[in-house]
Amino acid sequence: MPARGTAEWKGDLRSGGGTFTAGDTISGDYSFKSRFEDGPGANPEQLIAAAHASCFSMALSNALAQAGTPVDSVQTNAVVTLRPVDGVPTITKIELTTVGKVPGIDEAAFKEAADRAKAGCPVSRALSGVPEITLDATLAS
Incomplete structure (x- = not known):
């Protein structure tokens, strides 16, 4: 199923403005x-x-x-850093922080699963050109 988004910009860079739509309900x-x-x-x-x-x-x-430890919840925050590189705005870092509520798993197994998910998630793979993507994964107490 293709995902769709649209955007329109009017005017110059500093004084103009734009609108975007992602899917049917986000704008x-x-x-x-x-x-x-x-x-x-x-x-x-x-x-x-x-x-x-x-x-x-x-x-x-x-x-x-799939590993036999279904989650109650996984909450993830992502921080995307945009900095000039050689005078060009560039995404230089993405920081993922995730907290899981997962009965029957220890911290080491959770971190290992999180590392695999980071490597395999389609958006992580699409963003592979970002120089630094970090992950802090912990279990909720």
């Missing part, structure tokens, strides 16, 4: 200020962070269930 506005100056609105890096966090959570939940 928002974005601007230079929302992307580069922490202004109101969304930005593409937030969408990448949400996509990576949701894909990783699904991949980890699936891996654990």
Whole structure:
């Protein structure tokens, strides 16, 4: 099933603005200020962070269930860092932090499953050009 998104930008970079739609129900506005100056609105890096966090959570939940330890929940936060590299805005780092509620598993097995999920999740693979993707995986107490 193909996933769809659209975006439109009007005007120049600094004073213009855009709108985006992801699927049928997600939409928002974005601007230079929302992307580069922490202004109101969304930005593409937030969408990448949400996509990576949701894909990783699904991949980890699936891996654990297939190993016989179904999850109660997996919550993942992703932080995408955009920095200039040679004068060009570049995604230089993604930090994944995940906390799992998984009955019947120890911390080492959870971390091992999380590492496999990070390597195998489709969004992680699509973002393989990002120089640094880190993972901090812990079990909820």
